[in-house]
Amino acid sequence: MDKDIAIDLLKLIDESFKDKNSKSEILRRDIELLKSGKATYKEVNDLAIEVGQNLSHSINEFVTAKSLPNEKMYFNISNRLMNHTLKNNYDIVTGYASDVQNQLNQVANLHLKAQVPDFNQEKVKGLVERLTAAETFDDIKWILDEPLVTFTQSIVDDSIQKNVEFQAKAGLQPRITRTVVGKPCDWCKNLAGSYSYNKAPDDIYRRHERCRCVVDYNPGDGRKQNVWTKDWK
Template identity: 75%
Template sequence: MDKDIIPELLKSIDEKFKNDNAKSAVIKSVVKKLKSGMATYEDVNKLAIEIGTNSSKAINEFVTADVLPDGKMYFNISDRLMNHTLKNNYDVVSGYAEDVQKQLNEKANLHLKAQIPNFNQEKVKGIVERLTNAEKFDDINWILNEPLVTFTQSIVDDSIQKNVEFQSKTGLKPKITRRLIGNACDWCKNLAGTYSYKEAPNDIYRRHERCRCIVSYDPGDGRKQNVWTKEWVDPKKIEAIEKRKTLNLKKK
């Protein structure tokens, strides 16, 4: 009977993953911002990129054609490997996103529960199938690089979507805007614009590898909020402040 290589592989991968995370300046920074109450979804995205990168590095260090039976990624190996490592990524990123959302809701005086997205099993299944269907691991090992980072970033997008949808159900009427950043591709250009919540394209929260588009939304009561940075702007309050300034000048 062939030896089950997965337990030892996962142990080595987890150890490197944890060590790299512990030494990461990026992770230390976003944790510090959370503790200070200043974290935003921009920090969640930074965390996701770092977690995805570290998990990819750990997998690539220990998973090679030499250690795989016949140099092939069989289903029983790819399924356990991807579900284990990507679930770890999900736990870290979704947990941080939940804590950030709680703080942002409190700051915005929204007495709403932070929503947590489900672990996207379908995306994991897709990665597992591509790894398994390749004749040789070396033909498909590229999928263990940037695609794993993109998967981890998608946890952030799923969190954003889950919370926006939940807030709309509470009576808020968000208008969602997707703004282009940098040299955007045609796919992103087709998504750019402002939409009512119900008319927004299905892909408005999605992004491809290295996409830096910014999504924001208006809850419908005059307050505008950047979905990823969660910075609120209330035009009515700004107007009131400006009026008070004018009155003070007249008195003087």
């Protein structure tokens, strides 16, 4: 019986990933800001980028054409690799995002629990299918770089969207802000701005590869608006 290399690869990747995270100044700073009650979704986004990059570096450290059978990423390997590592990133990011959200709710005098988005299995499935479909690993290895960072950032965007929609349905008036970073493209420039929930662009939570835009939001002051009378209380 052929050796199951996925087990050994995942062990090596996990060890490298944990080591990189433990030595990260960015993650250490984000944790300290959370402890002091000063973390926002900007820190959640920074954490997601760092975790995504650390994962990409750890995977590329051990997953190479030579480490794979016939220099190809077969389904049984890609499926376990992507689901295991990206679910781990999901747990890290949603855990931190929930803590930040609960603090924001408390500051806004909202007695609401942070909402957690579902793990986006469809996106993972898409990555697995593309890795598996390639003739050789070298043809598709780029997908283990920036796309993993973008996926991890999308967890932040999903977290914001989940909480914004939940609070809007509760009668609150959350405000969403998208800020460009670096040298943005025209598409990102057009999305930049601060919006009330019902006036936000449809693409406010979307991002392209290598996009570093920051999506943030303010839950408001805890007041609710009666949808019929428009009175605040």
